[in-house]
Amino acid sequence: MAASRTGWKNRLAAWWAERVPVSGVQLRELTNEPVPNHLKKWWFALGGTPAYLFLIQVFTGILLAFYYQPSPLTAYESVAYITRHAEYGWYFRSLHKWGATFMIAAVILHQMRVYFTGAYRRPRELNWVIGMCLLLCTLLLGFTGYSLVYEQLSYWGAQVAANLSEAVPLAGSVLKHLLLGGPEYNERTLARFYVIHAAVLPVTLILLLAIHIAFVRLHGVTELRFEDEEQTEPRYYNFFPDHLYTELCIGLVLMILLSALATIFPAVMGPKANPLETPEVIKPEWFFYVVFRWLKLFSLTTAIVSAGFIVAAMFLWPWIDALLIRLTGNREISTYIGVVATILLTGMTIYEALVEH
Amino acid sequence: MDDSDSSHTQRPHGAGPTTGRSARRLFLRVAMAGGLVAGYGTLGVMAGRFLYSNGQPSRRWQFVTTIDALAVGDAILYEAPNGAKLIIARQKEGETDDCFAALSSICPHLGCLVHWEPQNERFFCPCHNGIFDKGGKAISGPPAAAGQQLTRFPVKVDRGRLFVLAPVESLLELNVACRSHTTCRLAGHFRARAGEPRRAEV
Structure with missing residues (x-):
């Protein structure tokens, strides 16, 4: 009896090995990677956090897509149906909304960690550029997702953004036309936002993420050692299963937090979009407060061109940093600039959150 | 799960601290795995349930006819906005809601249309001789054998007018003036009061 069971197992294992010629050892080597000890501190493991949140966004997004109808006639009502009538619809929509907020926050925190530890420096410059693309993708996902609800604020937010893109020198009108699917916001615009939000950006993000992770694997995680660390401690630990467990724990904590927020502060329905009436107080989502404040400080063209320069400087930062170090001889120069930039960005965000206009 | 923690496996088996630690590890592993399965399983x-819940078509109160146009024992065929055929019958004297019945005309057996026989006070399905009483309950034929009945729609009488809570066409209909179920009902009501042509056919 036992022998026949062993024989059956062996035959099944042989059948599998013939068709999938990868051994367990090979698979473990392939997926495993020595992880520097500092990643045991969770704030250094923040790169995995947006990835996990992205999975939640994909899962809840697919669920919401079963009911969402991207047309001005039906968009608001379909979201209202999800929120009020579909079973657990309020939960999945709220999870999606809070997941987006957390994902953007996690990407920003991850980028700040990389910045302040100088992890973008040679030879990892290109991965910083990929990371910047991932940040832009995440912000665009936030913007297009918010526009899909077709509330007053999301509609007028999209209008403002479309007119903003028109102010971009040279390519402005083409950009606006591409974004709206015509010279103005029309009945085909929402479908366009939907495809960008649910297909174009996620696929781009997945491809970029694959390159991002491939670069991390090729270069290895930047090593950091702390003063309080004993020199005799091993410098690395295994990705599988040790680091995976860390990520699993972070994932669970995130899920609990998101569920709590979704329950206590669920996503609600604002008034339906009215193209004939701009609301008295208009605000974008929190992650665009900085841009919104920036637009109020300068003329449109100045604001757009300066914002363009800032984003370009962020993309090219590894090389700008190297140049600054060469010129000043001070390796800490990026830290000072980073602290000033963080104070400015946080200050403008808080200021925009506090004032009405 | 990887059990190759050298600091533990090198100790002799059966020693007190190791057994306690293994038991604790096992407990934590089971708790963790159980928690994961329970948490994500619930999700x-x-x-x-979220995906499955979209079964019922949305319904709104629809004007059918004035009650004096429908004599006791008579029935009319009414087409709901989504195309569903309803039989609306006045089953007894009076002007209250329970004097009227709105039943789906689709036989639950195989989908043929039933018709009201006033002389027999019953609905009859010509396809397989299914017979239903005036409340829509099957009393003879294959539907009775299966214990089936005609789907019933709520009706109400309001100032001499008869309304039925009928399935509506699509979300497009809802967009006319409705933001919530209450306003939808009101919108339907006012459209009816404004004398919008009824979709019933006698």
């Missing part, structure tokens, strides 16, 4: 069940 999966919720997702399933």
Whole structure:
């Protein structure tokens, strides 16, 4: 009896090995990677956090897509149906909304960690550029997702953004036309936002993420050692299963937090979009407060061109940093600039959150 | 799960601290795995229910006819906005809601249309001789054998007018003036009061 069971197992294992010629050892080597000890501190493991949140966004997004109808006639009502009538619809929509907020926050925190530890420096410059693309993708996902609800604020937010893109020198009108699917916001615009939000950006993000992770694997995680660390401690630990467990724990904590927020502060329905009436107080989502404040400080063209320069400087930062170090001889120069930039960005965000206009 | 923690495996088996530690490890592993399965499993069940819940078509109160146009024992065929055929019958004297019945005209057996026989006070399905009483309950034929009945729609009488809570066409209909179920009902009501042509056919 036992022998026949062993024989059956062996035959099944042989059948599998013939068709999938990868051994367990090979698979473990392939997926495993020595992880520097500092990643045991969770704030250094923040790169995995947006990835996990992205999975939640994909899962809840697919669920919401079963009911969402991207047309001005039906968009608001379909979201209202999800929120009020579909079973657990309020939960999945709220999870999606809070997941987006957390994902953007996690990407920003991850980028700040990389910045302040100088992890973008040679030879990892290109991965910083990929990371910047991932940040832009995440912000665009936030913007297009918010526009899909077709509330007053999301509609007028999209209008403002479309007119903003028109102010971009040279390519402005083409950009606006591409974004709206015509010279103005029309009945085909929402479908366009939907495809960008649910297909174009996620696929781009997945491809970029694959390159991002491939670069991390090729270069290895930047090593950091702390003063309080004993020199005799091993410098690395295994990705599988040790680091995976860390990520699993972070994932669970995130899920609990998101569920709590979704329950206590669920996503609600604002008034339906009215193209004939701009609301008295208009605000974008929190992650665009900085841009919104920036637009109020300068003329449109100045604001757009300066914002363009800032984003370009962020993309090219590894090389700008190297140049600054060469010129000043001070390796800490990026830290000072980073602290000033963080104070400015946080200050403008808080200021925009506090004032009405 | 990887059990190759050298600091533990090198100790002799059966020693007190190791046994305690292994038991604790086992407990933590089971608790962790159980928690994961329970947590994500619940999420999966919720997702399933979310996807499954879109079964019922939305319904709104629709004007059918004035009650004096429908004599006791008579029935009319009414087409709901989504195309569903309803039989609306006045089953007894009076002007209250329970004097009227709105039943789906689709036989639950195999989908043929039933018709009202006033002389026999019953609905009859010509396809397989299914017979239903005036409340829509099957009393003879294959539907009775299966214990089936005609789907019933709520009716109400309001100032001499008869309304039925009928399935509506699509979300497009809802967009006319409705933001919530209450306003939808009111919108339907006012459209009816404004004398919008009724979709009933006698």
